[in-house]
Amino acid sequence: MSEFELSGRRILAMVKRYLYLLRGSLPRIIDLIYWPTVSMLMWGLLTQFLVTKSSFIAQAAGLLISGVLLWDVMFRGNIGIALSFLEEMWSRNLAQLFASPLRAWEWGVALFVVAMIRTLIGMVPAALLAIPLYHFSIFDMGWALVAFFFNLLVFGSAIGIAMSGLVLRWGLGAESLCWAGIFLIAPITGVYYPIAILPDWLQPFAWALPSTHVFEGMRAVLIDHAMRFDLLWNAIGLNVIYLAIAFGLFLLIFRDARFRGTLLQMGE
Amino acid sequence: MRDAAIRTSGLTKIYGDIVAVDHVEFEVRRGEIVGLLGGNGAGKTTTIAMLLGLLLPTAGTIEVLGIDMLRHRYRALPRMNFSSPYIDLPKRLTVRENLTVYAELYGLKNSRARVEKMAGDLGIADFLGRPNGELSSGQRTRVAIAKSLINAPELLLLDEPTASLDPDTADWVRRYLLGYARDAGATILLASHNMLEVERLCTETIMMKEGRIVDKGAPADLIARYGRQTLEEVFLDIARGTSSDMKSAAQ
Numbered sequence: 001m002s003e004f005e006l007s008g009r010r011i012l013a014m015v016k017r018y019l020y021l022l023r024g025s026l027p028r029i030i031d032l033i034y035w036p037t038v039s040m041l042m043w044g045l046l047t048q049f050l051v052t053k054s055s056f057i058a059q060a061a062g063l064l065i066s067g068v069l070l071w072d073v074m075f076r077g078n079i080g081i082a083l084s085f086l087e088e089m090w091s092r093n094l095a096q097l098f099a100s101p102l103r104a105w106e107w108g109v110a111l112f113v114v115a116m117i118r119t120l121i122g123m124v125p126a127a128l129l130a131i132p133l134y135h136f137s138i139f140d141m142g143w144a145l146v147a148f149f150f151n152l153l154v155f156g157s158a159i160g161i162a163m164s165g166l167v168l169r170w171g172l173g174a175e176s177l178c179w180a181g182i183f184l185i186a187p188i189t190g191v192y193y194p195i196a197i198l199p200d201w202l203q204p205f206a207w208a209l210p211s212t213h214v215f216e217g218m219r220a221v222l223i224d225h226a227m228r229f230d231l232l233w234n235a236i237g238l239n240v241i242y243l244a245i246a247f248g249l250f251l252l253i254f255r256d257a258r259f260r261g262t263l264l265q266m267g268e
Numbered sequence: 269m270r271d272a273a274i275r276t277s278g279l280t281k282i283y284g285d286i287v288a289v290d291h292v293e294f295e296v297r298r299g300e301i302v303g304l305l306g307g308n309g310a311g312k313t314t315t316i317a318m319l320l321g322l323l324l325p326t327a328g329t330i331e332v333l334g335i336d337m338l339r340h341r342y343r344a345l346p347r348m349n350f351s352s353p354y355i356d357l358p359k360r361l362t363v364r365e366n367l368t369v370y371a372e373l374y375g376l377k378n379s380r381a382r383v384e385k386m387a388g389d390l391g392i393a394d395f396l397g398r399p400n401g402e403l404s405s406g407q408r409t410r411v412a413i414a415k416s417l418i419n420a421p422e423l424l425l426l427d428e429p430t431a432s433l434d435p436d437t438a439d440w441v442r443r444y445l446l447g448y449a450r451d452a453g454a455t456i457l458l459a460s461h462n463m464l465e466v467e468r469l470c471t472e473t474i475m476m477k478e479g480r481i482v483d484k485g486a487p488a489d490l491i492a493r494y495g496r497q498t499l500e501e502v503f504l505d506i507a508r509g510t511s512s513d514m515k516s517a518a519q
Binding site for chain 2: 002005007009010011014015017020021024025087088090092095096097098099100101102103193194255258259260261263264
């Protein structure tokens with residue numbers, strides 16, 4: 001019964017806790033689907049316009065739609081973790097949870113599973129809608145899509161875990177970090193354009209992000225019809241590092257919260 | 269002498285310049301109901317939070333059910349539980365959902381049966397399907413107590429379990445807790461401002477003031493020692509700093 005034990009039963013209990021919340025609220029489910037669908041519609045229309053102006057876009061018409069859908073996977077991974085964490089703070093439930101046998105690790109795994117479910121609920125309808133509307137199916141990427149999906153979800157989750165840690169440290173006054181934090185990397189991770197167009201000094205920072213390797217890999221699939229396994233392995237390796245850093249940071253802040261007594265005070 | 273359910277030694281918690289708990293030493297024997305008394309800021313809630321492992325002490329040791337809580341708290345947590353009016357259950361989840369989640373967090377194999385049993389015992393079966401946030405404060409307290417008993421704990425820590433309850437509901441809760449402790453042989457540490465409650469439930473009391481233990485004993489002994497009629501008068505003597513005069517006079 002160590003601090004690092006993982007219990008499937010406790011993880012499942014926490015997954016249930018967040019699914020109960022989701023099940024009980026239709027607006028929450030609609031909200032999950034609404035934004036990816038609206039983004040996909042906008043970028044799809046823009047693509048249709050650009051196709052008439054550019055032979056490059058005409059050859060790889062799915063670039064922008066794939067970009068927006070995959071960016072949404074990362075964003076949903078981040079927000080899925082952070083919102084579930086904030087739910088506990090808003091409902092002043094942290095002390096109840098951590099006076100039970102639940103380990104911080106187990107909670108983290110449960111948050112990841114919930115983030116994945118929330119992402120699928122949001123992304124799948126938008127991706128399906130793109131097929132009749134724009135004659136583009138992101139599912140044509142096949143296994144590459146699965147690899148991209150998990151890498152972006154893991155990176156988004158790592159950011160969500162780190163941001164949740166910062167909210168635990170600084171309180172609900174810092175909750176906007178949960179939404180805004182991830183947008184810091186949006187301009188440099190190459191969602192819609194290749195990294196080569198960034199200034200030279202910025203490119204190493206971009207390549208240090210797993211998401212950059214995924215988006216470059218996505219372009220390789222769509223433009224060159226080639227799966228770049230080198231980029232995939234880079235993304236996986238970097239994700240392992242980022243996830244370890246995020247969990248480490250969270251556990252450090254969690255221990256600090258037990259010193260400072262903030263687990264008892266957190267709430268609206 | 270029976271084993272100790274709780275044993276603390278030199279327990280101290282300091283926040284910056286503020287000493288919230290100052291070298292607190294006490295022992296609660298298994299099967300006892302002990303009151304932890306003191307005014308606001310006396311250190312009761314801080315002490316309970318340290319016993320649960322939610323708060324790490326600045327110094328001292330804590331042993332719960334024979335387990336060192338600072339090193340192996342996950343061995344003790346499945347065997348204990350707590351309730352506090354200041355710490356909520358999620359309001360949007362129904363009572364059944366809340367209790368099911370906690371039953372499974374505590375590793376109960378048949379969570380559904382346990383939830384039904386607790387609902388029957390605590391008279392909350394009629395609103396199992398209602399969100400926690402829609403309940404009255406009396407109903408919420410019953411739900412909180414159901415959650416705190418979901419794992420049939422050997423040690424129950426209660427922080428003001430009847431705060432903000434009407435006398436009828438408060439009386440019901442006290443009777444239920446007394447019955448649980450007797451039937452299960454459980455130990456209860458009860459932080460309270462309600463001296464009548466403590467007199468009725470507790471076999472021993474620990475009086476705290478400004479983070480320190482200032483007196484201990486059975487309620488009747490304390491009343492006699494201070495030459496007072498009720499525990500509330502003893503409490504006021506201690507809170508107002510007239511305790512030494514009264515003790516001397518009584519002696």
